[in-house]
Amino acid sequence: MTIDKISPVRSCTNDSCHIEDGESCAMGEDAPCDCEFYTHENDDITDIPESNEYGVLWSGNTLGVQDLRLLQARDRSLTVGVLGSHNTGKTTFLLIAYLNHIRRGIELTYTFAGSKTLGAWENLSSWPRLDTSKSTFPPHTSRQAERMPGLLHLALRDNTGELVDLLLTDAPGEWFTTWALNAEDSNAEGAQWTAINSDLLIITADCKKLSGSDRGKARGDLINLFQRLSPFAKGKPTFLVWTKTDELENNPIPMKIKETIVDKLLKNIPHAKQHEVSIQEPDSVTNVLHALLKEHDISKNSLAITTPIIDNTSFMSYRGNNAQQ
Template identity: 30%
Template sequence: MARRQCSKEDCHAPQDFCQELGSPEYPKCKHFIANAHKEEAKVTSKKNKTISTIPWSGDFLQQDEIDLLAHRGTPKIIGLIGSSGAGKTTYLAMLYTLLFNGKLIEGWDFAGSYTLSGWELQAKTLHIKENGKVRYPDATPSDKDFQSLYHLALRNENHLHDVLFADSSGEVFSKWADNVDDPSAENAGWIYEKSHGFLFFIDCQAIIDQRGRAKLEIVQLAEQVKKGLNKRPIVLLWSKADLADSMRSNIVESIETSLKTLFPDAISLQISNYSKSDSDELCHVNNLKGTESLLNQMDNPQPLTVAPMQPESSDFFFKYRGSYGSK
């Protein structure tokens, strides 16, 4: 949560997020100080004049912070689209967990991240309980102004790619599917407009529980995505696919037919966050393959020419540009 509102000394959670609860509901935390900002506001301007900081915090980024990457070219944005509970945020947590544990996106080498704290917080909430069930990250807030951009720098052959995974609430995507001009779905519209490719989530659990209703919501959202897709690539991810055998075959076939009509060239993969073995295809292979498949379809790679940043800091460590700085 915001540091001025947290009484816990070792809390390093980003703005508007609670490390103790593992969710954005920081006002419910026992360490939350409701009126702390009023007292600290008096000295904020004075502190800002004396404290120098590096230009990033490690938290997930917002729209107005994308220029942090501008010195390396235009970043590629991967939009995550799906209804509420479809597994978008959980996918990010699993992707980071797999990379952290040594798994690889084939052909794409990890070269850094500006949002490691954001990745880490999501991954910490993803774990398997003693009863074998998976504890998933909390749902993304359904605020129209809330979205999170998770950064990975990936090297492919002789090119460096800055990749941003854009995540927002499933509720706002449902509103956007009904009406793209809905003011309460502005963040979904931004993700759709700005993304260079999409991961589209089909929730197997919802299909089991809601049947025809889930099918209608999936197809409606897919139809809205198709309207302005142009040549942008899309990968279809059937989430919670460890439950796939419990879905009604006629509903699955109907959804598959609709998606095939809308996205005839799209790659379709089944994914899961519950692994039966260390080489489980749904978990350890397909979660990575989804991102790999999309990256391989994206064009216009950025040349591997990284200009040194110019941080606003008086700290010698951050200002030092190496031996080439004077050349």
């Protein structure tokens, strides 16, 4: 789902199968074309690489709903929804987070402990890695999967050794612009899925756009998104992330525009916090992700069980690891 290309129109007539969303065949076929319910047209346009045909965890592709069940059986997993309109730096944010985690020798609060979507991460990474003189940003995220975004997986370990599976959404920005205007639009299903299913939320605010000639539209899109997201963000750690801050030195965001955005953010999502990131400072991205996880831990701990200790023997006093003693 990460590289733009012409693909055949693929569909499955089995209602309980979501193979179009990147999942495995519900009938258990390894190759979807072996399934009686599966059809694909325009096959002559392009060959699909084999890895795209298999919706199983070892393919390394982005995950779908059925894949999640396999992952969630292992431990707690957290879905991080990354929302923002087209070109606001969502995929770049995710990619920097991945690349920074796999770099050796850097001190991190949460360390890299694996990924089920290495194929998808490495596909994205090939763009900046191509060649130092020609390296480039990842391409625009295509809107092939309509019902849910592609999920990128990062397993991280905190300093107590506890594992957390992060599922990061990589969705096309058009979904959110459409959803902000009309939640019922059929092109907005994936955005709605993201808002409902995310445990943690990141909204990207593009400093370059907000200081450029199209800043009025950029501001409008962002405020519409705050309003639409407001009921879904309740109780979820939410960050507004100002992306591309390296652009601000030459072209700052007009004060009035920034004030309006912050004002609307706090009206609609009062608990939202703000952070700044830039490709020039990769650690800024990692810090945001870690701060979001810390925020989640704080909100989780505030709900910790506080059963009073009413017996003196240590056996009777034990309340489990989660209880505050």
